[in-house]
Amino acid sequence: MASSTSPASLASPSLSGDGVGEGALDAGLFETLFMAAPLAASLSRKADGRILAVNRAWEQLTGVSRGQAVGKTTVELGHWPSEAERQRVLWDGSVEFEHVCLAVTEGKPFTVRLHMRVIEGADPLLLVYLTEIDREQMATQALARQHRILEAVQQAQAAFIEADDKRQAFTRLLGALLDVTDSAFGFVGEVQFDLQDKPFIKVHAITDIAWDETSRQMHDNQLDAGMEFRNLQTLFGHALTTRDVVIANDPVHDARAGGLPTGHAPLQAFMGIPVEAQGRLVAMIGLANRVGGYTQADVDYLQPLIGALRQLVLAWRGHAERRRARLQFQATSALLSEKTAALQVTFDSMSQGLMMIDAGGLVRFYNRRALDLLDLPETFLAGQPAHADVVRFQTERGDFGPDLSLLDPFLRPYVGQAAGAEIPEHYLRQTRDGRTLEIVTRQLPEGGLVRTYTDVSPYVQTQQALRQEQQRLQWVLEATRPGIWEVNMETGGLVINERWAEMLGYRVEELQPTTVDTWRNLVHPQDLERSARILQWHLNGELPYYECDIRMRHKAGHWLWINDRGRVHRRDDSGKALYMSGTLLDIHDRVVAQEQVRALNANLERRVAERTAELERSMKDMEAISYSIAHDLRAPLRSVNGFAALIQEEDGAHLSPLARDMFGRIERSARYMGQMITDMLELLRVVRVDLQPMPVDMGTLAQLVVDALAPGVSNAHIHIGALPRVMGDATLLRQVLLNLTDNALKYSRHRAEPRLEIGFDPERQALYLSDNGMGFDMKRANRLFGLFQRLHAGSEVPGTGVGLAIVARIIERHGGRIWAESVPEQGATFWWTLPLAPSAAARLPGAAEG
Structure with a gap:
């Protein structure tokens, strides 16, 4: 059991029938491969579990040195809860499973995948390889969640753009909401207002409500026109009147609930989401009976779909004649990691491709995974070709693309076998079918090398997706330039960024050490009480977030208007806030401009009132003129015209031709002036009508x-x-x-x-x-x-x-x-x-x- 014991001195395991040639594997070669293997590996007795040897990767993964491990059992090292548990999972053949091990250096459990092989002999041995899978699973889960969100948004967008009619578009959108929230039933509808400005819901899509014959007839009769929900003494009615999200995970005992219609399916959980646009309610989402209930996180998760509903309602109001095309669902394929085949032999059980090249450049060993990843014929490698021949074969077949275009420039001299080109220790390369391979080279002490090949396509794609998300977040921060703060609610410690301090004329170093008191001392005393009240509402769960416009003192002594906004992100089991973060935005110019606008509006209203009074006086004067023209001017004209006509009629025979012509002119002029008065009155009527x-x-x-x-x-x-x-x-x-x-x-x-x-x-x-x-x-x-x-x-x-x-x-x-x-x-x-x-x-x- 001495620490100097090596794998070669304990056994020379036979790997016959495992794809690496007939006969026993050379003990020295086995030890070399064992110690150089990139996966964590250990060799122990099967009977009592005493460790005989571990490699360097095992020491790095577990934090336990070889001297500490050899001679002990994994139970003694804390990797198993008990000897009985270790014995329970042992088999007589190859096995692969997941297990939680304890890292000695960190003191925290992490999940690993165990690959085990029993090496038969007088004293059977157990060869175990460990692979950490926590990070892989977390990345896969995060990517799967992103894909689910994107798929739901895609469905909503398809419904918005392509549905033939309104009901189909809303039905598709409701289907997406039910799908992404795992809800049993629900509705989406447009919020309208009656003559008393009370809101009600015009349902555009609803799950089947045929609980009994009465509800079935109501559903069928109102299907074309759309059902209307006007009872505000309900959970969704509370959301309409308060404009707040309503989450009720125990509706039966919720004071806001107004009971259920006869025959209604049992209501176990409900979430009502009011949707606003331009400061007014436009839509409503109601979801029910999700197993485990709903949380505020579901509202955040549904924001893309809520936005899609908002746009759909607004578009329908503006273009009622349009019909949406049929909703097309396009499923995005999830990135799944391929499980390695059942363990056959020691190295074939690895998920990585492995190839050993001796000091003379010949391929001495490979596993089946290497054949798969490199798509190489087994008959070719079985002949132990030179590694240079393998590279030449791949080049001629086009594995590296035309003119080696699939390779990074620094790799091309090596692959092209230029004189003096060295083998890179670590690099990534693309394959013809679009995969990404990670290739790691480890030099062996006695000459030669071991190369591992890993398909890291899912990891690379995940990293690219995460980098894109990080880039988008960075763009948002650069565009808005907010001051960012983080508060430990238990200690009162405050962490701020440079923009937070710069906004107030400071450098971060000048304000250190920063605590909540740092912020409090800079806030205007008149704003502290209001800010504290709003913050307490948020801490109590009455507001989804904290937001308050406050005045903060600049280093130069003047006050700046600041928008302070944040949210609690972590609470303990009792609901007590532990951690909170948020932003500061400089809104001083906007507030000053608003004050100026208010002042200008007040002055404008005064001037409008004065101008209106002047116009009213002018209109009264015009009415007086119109009355005078219509009555006072026409009367003299009628007298002139009448007297002239009377003189012509009675004394016309006695008048001279000149006098008769003059009286004719008087009559024509009077008529002309009468017509002018008529036209003037018509003009005044046109102006006033x-x-x-x-x-x-x-x-x-x-x-x-x-x-x-x-x-x-x-x-x-x-x-x-x-x-x-x-x-x-x-x-x-x-x-x-x-x-x-x-x-x-x-x-x-x-x-x-x-x-x-x-x-x-x-x-x-x-x-x-x-x-x-x-x-x-x-x-x-x-x-x-x-x-x-x-x-x-x-x-x-x-x-x-x-x-x-x-x-x-x-x-x-x-x-x-x-x-x-x-x-x-x-x-x-x-x-x-x-x-x-x-x-x-x-x-x-x-x-x-x-």
């Missing part, structure tokens, strides 16, 4: 106007093109067409065949009326729409100069504009824009002739 925009068919309106005016000019040819529907006041818009058409007819009367066209130009998005009349000089166009402005003498064309002014005011009140284009004696075209009706931006009627 309240607009009630409605869809107006301009084609129909134009036809009515043409029918009214065309008989007065029988030789006129009026063409009405395709006109759109617009938003406006039909009466005022009829006045526009009437004034413009009458104006065009008056200025075209001198033509033998007056021609007018009313149409719509899609490129300009403007209506137009063109004529072949006398036109006007564009230099005087700026006077065209002015009040009492006329471009032609009254003797040429009758009118008061108010009609186009009225048209301009009506167009402006509708949010449009009007302009004209003309060439003297070649006609004129009036253009105007109006807001198009939403339906049509254009129902264009067929052309008509008038």
Whole structure:
């Protein structure tokens, strides 16, 4: 049992039939391979478990030296709870299983996989290899969880984008929620508000609620329109009224629950998640009967799906006519580690490929795993070729890619067998089928080397995924530049980053040692009490996180507004907070800007009130003027007109031609002034009338106007093109067409065949009326729409100069504009824009002739 005992001095185990050649393995070779093996290995007596030898890897893994181990049993070393347990798992052949061993140096248990082989003889021996699997399992579990989250998000996104109709999209989304939370049933719905602004749920997807005949009929009758849940005295009603997540893992005794309908399935656990968008509830998720209940962590886990539901509801509200395509589920394959085959012989039981090359460069030993990983013919290696020949075979077959492109540059001289190139001790290389192999070379004392080959594809992919996650987190931190803090709630110790101190004008070293008091001494006294109250609510579980806007003193002496936010991440069994972390964000500029905005808003409201009062006074003055025009001015005009007519009628025969002409002028001027007063009143009415925009068919309106005016000019040819529907006041818009058409007819009367066209130009998005009349000089166009402005003498064309002014005011009140284009004696075209009706931006009627 002496520590100098070696494997070779104890046994020369036969490996016949294990794929490495016939006959017994040389004892010296066995000892060399045993000691150089990269896996932790031990050799002990099967009968009493006394350790005879261990290799260097075993010492590194267990923390026990060879001198401490030899002569003792693994039970004495603490690797087994008892001798009975060790005996229970021993077999007469090869065995592979997992076991919890105790690391001497750390004093903490860790999980290993044991590969054992009984070496028969007069005193049977037990050869054991250990492989730590904790890290492998943790990485696999973390990656599996990430894949599950990604799969659920993918399902939600597919439902959002591709479902043919709303119900199918929401049903798919509900299916994803049930799947990722392992819930028995649930619903998703849109939050709507009644006339009293009370929220209720419009269910878009729900699991089968046919508990009895009554519920089945209700479900079938309301399936198309969507069920409505309006009872707020329920668990989901509490979530609607408080906007807080409701988690009830004992609904029967939960004070917030309002009972269940007759025949309802038993409710063992419930989670209600309200979903907000732009500060208002838009959706609700209800999940029930998950084994073990729900936690706040489930809400965090579901955030991608909650976001998908939010976007789906918002999209449905904006585009109700769209239907979602069928939800496509794409399963992402999980990364699974292949278990090694049952142990056959000592080295074939290893999960790593193994190859031994002697001092002369010949391949003296290999295991089956090496054949598999390198895809080499066994007949080729059985001939003990030179390692250089193996590399040449792989190169010619294309294992390293065209021009060795699958290899890192530093490997190419070695693989290309350049003079003086050395074998790398450790490197990774890609295979043709996309796997990653880790290759480790260990030099042997007597010359030669041992090479191990490990497929580390899952590990590399996991590391890449983790690096990507870390990179994304780093980008977020760089973009937001938060001050980060961590608090030990038991000791009050505070750890901060450089940004935390820099925000307040310090360096971290200046604030050391940092504790909770460091933070407390920098907070404004008036904010401490409010912050402490919010923090206590979070510690009691009443708030999902702590967040408070506070003032903190800068090193220079002034106060800065800071957003302080954090969350408890670790509690003891009684729920007491142990560890908390969070961030500080500088919001000083935002708060100052908000204060400025509030001040500006207050000033703006005052100015608006003053301006409103002025407008009200102006409107009252205008009403007084309108009344005066309508009554006080018309009465004298009627008297003048009446007396002039009476004199002409009674004394006309006695008047001279000059006097009769003067009385005629008086009568015409009185009528002209009366028409001006009428036009002025019409202009005032246009300015004061309240607009009630409605869809107006301009084609129909134009036809009515043409029918009214065309008989007065029988030789006129009026063409009405395709006109759109617009938003406006039909009466005022009829006045526009009437004034413009009458104006065009008056200025075209001198033509033998007056021609007018009313149409719509899609490129300009403007209506137009063109004529072949006398036109006007564009230099005087700026006077065209002015009040009492006329471009032609009254003797040429009758009118008061108010009609186009009225048209301009009506167009402006509708949010449009009007302009004209003309060439003297070649006609004129009036253009105007109006807001198009939403339906049509254009129902264009067929052309008509008038």
